[in-house]
Amino acid sequence: MAQKASGPHAPPTLTVKGRNVRVRTIGAVVLAGLAIWFIAANTGSVAIRLWIPTVTLPLWAVLAVTLVAGMVLGGYLFRRRGRR
Incomplete structure (x- = not known):
């Protein structure tokens, strides 16, 4: 992999199999x-208290929901920050 630069303000890229890919x-x-490996490795069940009810779910499902929620929130904040 060789590092390429096309200008002073270009994002850093690497050449992978003939294609320029951003770092x-x-x-x-x-x-x-x-993250996917970590979620797949945690298969036990956990009890989660949601204010009043207590729900028992597989840990992988809880981690997957947390990952998706974090990605959605991060994407929203990234787009909002980019508009400024």
Whole structure:
């Protein structure tokens, strides 16, 4: 992998199999893979108290919902910040 730069303000990229890929994209893919692996490795059940009721769910489902909620919130904040 060779590092390429096309200008002083261009984002850092790496060449992977003949394609320029942003370093940020590679980092996001690695983090997503680790998150999926972590969710798949945690298969036990947990009890969660939602104000009044207590719900028992598999831990992987709780982690997946938390991951999706975090991604949605992060995407919303990223887009909102970009509009300024």
